[in-house]
Amino acid sequence: MPETTAAPTAARTPAHSRGVRPGRGLPPFTGAGEPAALTTLQVLRLLDSGPRGLTEEQAEERLLRYGENVVPARRPPSWPRRFVGSLRDPFTAVLLCLGVVSAAVASWGTACVIMVLVVVSCALRSGGEHQAGRSMAALRELVPTTASVQRRTADDAPPRVREIPVDQLVVGDVVRLGAGDLVPADVRLLRASGLTVHQAALTGESVPVPKNALDAPAGGGAEPPEPPHLCFQGSSVASGSGTALVIATGPDTRFAAAYGGPARRRGETAFDRSVHGIAWTLIRFMLLTPPLVLMANAALRGRGLETLPFAVAVAVGLTPEMLPVIVTAALARGASALARTSGVIVKRLPALHDLGAVDVLCLDKTGTLTQDRPVVERSLDARGDNAPDVLEWAAVNSFWTVELAELPVPDTLDEAILDAAGERGADPFAYDGIAALPFDPSHRLATAVVRRPGRHTTHTLVVKGAVEDVLDRCGSVAVDGADAALDAAHRERLLGLAAEEAAGGLRLLAVARAERPARLGPYSDKDLRGLTFLGFVALRDALAPTATDALEDLARRGVAVKILTGDHPGTAARACRDLGLDPGEVLTAGRLGDLRGPQLAAAVARATVVARCTAQDKARIVSALRAGGRITGFLGDGVNDLPALRAADVGICPRGAVTVAREGADVVLAEKDLTAIDRAITAGRRSSGTIAGYLRITLSSNLGNVIAMLAAGLLLPFLPMLPAQVLVQNLCFDAAQLAFAFDRPGPAAERKPAVLRTRTFLRFITAFGLLNAAADIATFGVLAFASHTTARAGDPAVFHAGWFTENLLTQAMVMLLLRTGRHAAERRATGPVHLAAAALAVIGILLPLSPLGPPLDMSAPPALYYALLAAVLTLYGLALSTVRTHHPALSAAA
Numbered sequence: 001m002p003e004t005t006a007a008p009t010a011a012r013t014p015a016h017s018r019g020v021r022p023g024r025g026l027p028p029f030t031g032a033g034e035p036a037a038l039t040t041l042q043v044l045r046l047l048d049s050g051p052r053g054l055t056e057e058q059a060e061e062r063l064l065r066y067g068e069n070v071v072p073a074r075r076p077p078s079w080p081r082r083f084v085g086s087l088r089d090p091f092t093a094v095l096l097c098l099g100v101v102s103a104a105v106a107s108w109g110t111a112c113v114i115m116v117l118v119v120v121s122c123a124l125r126s127g128g129e130h131q132a133g134r135s136m137a138a139l140r141e142l143v144p145t146t147a148s149v150q151r152r153t154a155d156d157a158p159p160r161v162r163e164i165p166v167d168q169l170v171v172g173d174v175v176r177l178g179a180g181d182l183v184p185a186d187v188r189l190l191r192a193s194g195l196t197v198h199q200a201a202l203t204g205e206s207v208p209v210p211k212n213a214l215d216a217p218a219g220g221g222a223e224p225p226e227p228p229h230l231c232f233q234g235s236s237v238a239s240g241s242g243t244a245l246v247i248a249t250g251p252d253t254r255f256a257a258a259y260g261g262p263a264r265r266r267g268e269t270a271f272d273r274s275v276h277g278i279a280w281t282l283i284r285f286m287l288l289t290p291p292l293v294l295m296a297n298a299a300l301r302g303r304g305l306e307t308l309p310f311a312v313a314v315a316v317g318l319t320p321e322m323l324p325v326i327v328t329a330a331l332a333r334g335a336s337a338l339a340r341t342s343g344v345i346v347k348r349l350p351a352l353h354d355l356g357a358v359d360v361l362c363l364d365k366t367g368t369l370t371q372d373r374p375v376v377e378r379s380l381d382a383r384g385d386n387a388p389d390v391l392e393w394a395a396v397n398s399f400w401t402v403e404l405a406e407l408p409v410p411d412t413l414d415e416a417i418l419d420a421a422g423e424r425g426a427d428p429f430a431y432d433g434i435a436a437l438p439f440d441p442s443h444r445l446a447t448a449v450v451r452r453p454g455r456h457t458t459h460t461l462v463v464k465g466a467v468e469d470v471l472d473r474c475g476s477v478a479v480d481g482a483d484a485a486l487d488a489a490h491r492e493r494l495l496g497l498a499a500e501e502a503a504g505g506l507r508l509l510a511v512a513r514a515e516r517p518a519r520l521g522p523y524s525d526k527d528l529r530g531l532t533f534l535g536f537v538a539l540r541d542a543l544a545p546t547a548t549d550a551l552e553d554l555a556r557r558g559v560a561v562k563i564l565t566g567d568h569p570g571t572a573a574r575a576c577r578d579l580g581l582d583p584g585e586v587l588t589a590g591r592l593g594d595l596r597g598p599q600l601a602a603a604v605a606r607a608t609v610v611a612r613c614t615a616q617d618k619a620r621i622v623s624a625l626r627a628g629g630r631i632t633g634f635l636g637d638g639v640n641d642l643p644a645l646r647a648a649d650v651g652i653c654p655r656g657a658v659t660v661a662r663e664g665a666d667v668v669l670a671e672k673d674l675t676a677i678d679r680a681i682t683a684g685r686r687s688s689g690t691i692a693g694y695l696r697i698t699l700s701s702n703l704g705n706v707i708a709m710l711a712a713g714l715l716l717p718f719l720p721m722l723p724a725q726v727l728v729q730n731l732c733f734d735a736a737q738l739a740f741a742f743d744r745p746g747p748a749a750e751r752k753p754a755v756l757r758t759r760t761f762l763r764f765i766t767a768f769g770l771l772n773a774a775a776d777i778a779t780f781g782v783l784a785f786a787s788h789t790t791a792r793a794g795d796p797a798v799f800h801a802g803w804f805t806e807n808l809l810t811q812a813m814v815m816l817l818l819r820t821g822r823h824a825a826e827r828r829a830t831g832p833v834h835l836a837a838a839a840l841a842v843i844g845i846l847l848p849l850s851p852l853g854p855p856l857d858m859s860a861p862p863a864l865y866y867a868l869l870a871a872v873l874t875l876y877g878l879a880l881s882t883v884r885t886h887h888p889a890l891s892a893a894a
C-alpha cells in the first residue's frame with residue numbers, strides 16, 4: 001500500500017455547482033458531489049480551513065451556527081404519532097379489521113369493546129416504548145464515541161490533537177484516523193498511510209477498500225462511485241492511518257442521505273425467528289377462525305350471518321394483545337437492571353432476548369481471554385538461540401511504523417517490543433525512517449523502510465509479522481552471520497521451532513529484512529519478496545483474570561464456546577488449555593478453504609479453536625453457525641472482530657474495545673470483567689422466560705376457551721357466550737397478564753438457552769389448550785346438572801355466568817401453575833402474578849353476582865354449581881401439574 005500525501009497544486013475552476021446553502025455559509029458537501037473534483041487547496045480555501053486545522057474559537061462558532069454532527073436520527077415521534085405507529089403491530093391490525101367487520105354488520109357492542117382493547121393495548125405499548133426508548137438512549141450515552149481532532153488554541157498556536165465527542169466536529173476540522181476508528185463525518189484525505197476502510201454499512205462491500213490522498217482527483221467525466229480520497233461517515237478504519245479534512249457533517253453526510261438515521265441493517269435475528277415466528281403463526285389461525293366458525297354453524301345449526309359477531313369474538317379471544325407490551329417491558333426492565341447491577345450496556349433491546357437464546361459463543365483470544373499486555377520473553381535466531389539483534393530489528397520496525405503513522409498509536413505488541421529493546425539500550429533513532437506500511441490484519445505484516453547510517457544508496461526493509469506470512473516472503477535465512485537459501489526443509493524446521501514456542505503459550509512474531517537500492521517512489525506489499533529471515537520475538541500475554549470463571553459459567557449455562565483468533569494455533573491451543581477448555585483438534589482458517597454454509601458449520605462444530613482467522617474468516621464462521629441453526633454470539637474487542645460482531649445474532653464487546661467494535665456491538669460489557677457475560681446471559685434468559693411464560697399461559701388458555709366455545713356453539717341451542725362477555729373476559733385476562741411484565745421466572749429458565757421454537761411451543765399450547773377445553777366441557781356438564789335441579793334449567797344467563805366464573809378461575813390457575821419449571825418449587829409465583837391471579841379469581845366469582853351481571857346477561861348459578869365446580873377445578877389443577885411435571889417434551893417449550 002503506498003504512502004500518499006496530497007500536496008496542493010494549481011487551482012482549477014471549482015466545479016461545485018450545487019451552490020452554497022443559504023444561511024449556512026459553508027457548502028453542503030456530500031462527498032459524492034462535485035467538490036470531490038476540486039484540488040485539496042481549493043477545498044481547504046472553500047471551507048476556510050487549513051492543514052493545521054481550525055482554531056477552537058472557529059470550531060465553536062461553526063458548531064453554534066451549523067449544529068452538531070448528528071445524523072437526524074428520526075426525531076423521537078410525538079405521542080399521537082407513536083400511538084398511530086403502534087397500530088402497525090400485526091395483532092392490533094387484525095383486531096382493528098375485526099372491529100371494522102363488526103361495525104359493518106352493525107354489531108356495535110362487539111365493535112366498541114374491540115376498540116377499547118385496541119386503544120388500551122396501543123396506549124400501553126406506546127407508553128412502554130417511549131419509556132424503553134428513553135432508557136436505551138441513556139444507556140447508549142454511557143458508551144460515547146470520540147474523534148481525534150487537530151485544533152489550535154489561537155491563530156498562531158501550534159496544532160494539538162485531542163479527543164472530542166464525535167458530535168462536536170464541524171466542517172473544516174482536521175481529523176486523524178487510525179485502525180479501529182470510526183470515520184466520524186464525511187472527510188477528504190489530506191495524507192494517508194496504508195489506509196483501508198470497511199464501508200460495508202454504505203456499499204455492502206465486505207472487504208476493506210484502500211484509500212489514499214489525491215491532490216487533484218480526475219476532473220470531468222463521471223466520478224467513480226467510491227472516490228479513493230474520500231471516506232464517509234459510517235465506515236471504519238481497518239488498517240493504517242490518515243489525516244483528513246471534514247467536508248460534511250450530520251444531515252449533510254452521505255450516510256444520512258442514504259439512511260436518514262443510524263439504523264443498522266442486519267439479517268433476521270433469534271428474536272425475529274422466535275417471537276415474530278409465533279406471532280405470525282397465530283395471526284394465520286386468527287384469520288382462519290371466523291370463516292371456520294361461520295361455516296360450522298351454518299352446516300350444523302343452520303345459522304347464518306348472525307353468528308358473525310360471535311365468530312369475530314372467538315378470533316379476538318385467541319389474540320395475545322398484550323404481547324408487544326410484555327415484550328418491551330420485560331426487555332427494557334432487564335436491560336436497565338443489567339446496566340445498574342453489572343455495568344453491562346444493551347444497545348438494542350431485542351439483543352437481550354438473543355443473549356438469553358445464545359447456544360454458541362465465539363470469542364477472540366487476544367484482549368478478550370488474554371489481558372493484551374504482552375511482555376517480551378525472549379528473541380531467537382533461526383537456530384532457536386538467544387539473539388538480541390532480532391529484538392533490535394523488531395524495535396526498528398515498531399518504532400518507524402508508529403512514528404511514520406498519521407495517528408501514532410502503537411499497538412500493544414509494538415509497545416512491548418519498544419519497552420524491551422529500550423531496556424537493552426537499543427536505539428531505533430540510529431536509522432532514518434523512509435516509509436512505513438503499517439500493520440495490516442489481512443496480510444498480518446508490518447513493514448518499515450529505513451536507511452542505515454552512512455548508507456545513502458541503500459534502503460533496508462524491516463518486516464515483522466505472523467510467522468507463516470513472513471516466511472512466505474523469505475528467500476533466505478540468516479545463520480551465523482551469513483545468509484543461506486531458505487529451502488523447504490529449512491522452512492519446516494522454522495515452523496516447527498515456532499510451534500514449540502507457541503505450545504508454551506507464547507505469542508510469536510517473525511522478523512525479516514531486505515536491502516534494496518534507495519528510491520523515491522512509494523513501497524507496497526509487492527516489494528516484500530526475497531526477504532532474509534532473521535528470527536523470532538516471543539511474547540507472553542497473561543490470561544484475563546476473570547476468563548476461566550467466565551468460561552466455566554458459560555459451560556454451566558449450556559453455551560458452547562469457540563475461540564476464533566488471528567493468532568498462531570499453538571498459542572491459541574495453549575491458552576485454551578490454561579483456561580480449562582479442551583482445544584481438541586485445532587483448525588486453521590486456511591484449512592477451511594472455501595467451505596460455506598452447512599459444510600463450514602459442520603467443520604467448525606467439532607472444533608473449539610480456529611486459528612489464523614482474518615476478520616472475514618471470523619464473520620464467515622459466525623454466519624455458517626447461524627445458518628446451521630445455532631444462535632450465535634460473538635465476543636471480540638479488535639478491529640478484526642467488527643464483521644463477526646455484525647454477523648452474529650448478538651455482538652458483544654468489552655468496554656475497552658476499539659471504537660468500531662463498541663459501535664458495532666449490541667452489548668458492551670463492563671470493563672475487564674468477563675464474568676459479566678454470565679449475568680448478561682442470565683438477564684436475557686429471564687426476560688425471554690417472562691415472554692415465554694406470558695405466551696405459554698395466554699395462548700394455552702385462549703386456545704382452550706376457543707375450542708370450548710366452538711364445541712358449545714355447536715352443542716347448545718344458544719350462543720355459549722355473548723360477544724360482549726367474550727370481550728369483557730378478554731379485558732380481564734389482559735389486565736391480569738400485565739403482571740407478567742414484572743414477573744421473574746424461576747431458576748429453570750436460567751439453566752439453558754431460552755429459545756422459543758415454534759413447533760415445540762405449538763405442541764405445548766395444543767396440549768394444555770385441550771386440557772383447558774376438557775375442563776370447560778366438564779363445566780358445561782356440571783352446569784347443566786346443577787341448573788337442572790332448579791327452576792332455571794336451560795337459562796342461557798345462568799350458563800353464561802357459570803362459564804364466565806370458570807374461565808376466569810382456570811385462567812388464574814394456569815397463571816400460577818404454568819409459569820416456568822416442571823417442579824413445584826420453581827413455580828412459586830412472585831408478588832405481581834400472585835396478586836393478579838387472585839384478583840382474576842375474585843372478579844370471576846363476584847362479577848356475575850354483582851349489578852354488572854344482568855347488563856352482561858349473566859345471572860347467579862345455583863350453590864350446587866359452585867361445589868361441583870370446585871371438584872372440576874381440583875381435577876384440572878391436578879391434571880395440569882401432572883402433565884407439566886411428567887412430560888419433558890412439553891416443558892422443553894419453556
Ligand SMILES: Nc1ncnc2c1ncn2[C@@H]1O[C@H](COP(=O)(O)OP(=O)(O)OP(=O)(O)O)[C@@H](O)[C@H]1O
Nearest residue numbers: 364365366439441444446464465466565566567640
Ligand atoms: N503490530 C504488529 N506487527 C506485526 N505483526 C503483528 C502485529 N500485530 C499482530 N501481528 C501479527 O498478526 C497476527 C494476527 O493479528 P490479529 O490482530 O489479526 O489477531 P490476534 O491479535 O493475534 O488475535 P485475536 O484475533 O484473538 O485478537 C498476530 O498473531 C501477529 O502474529
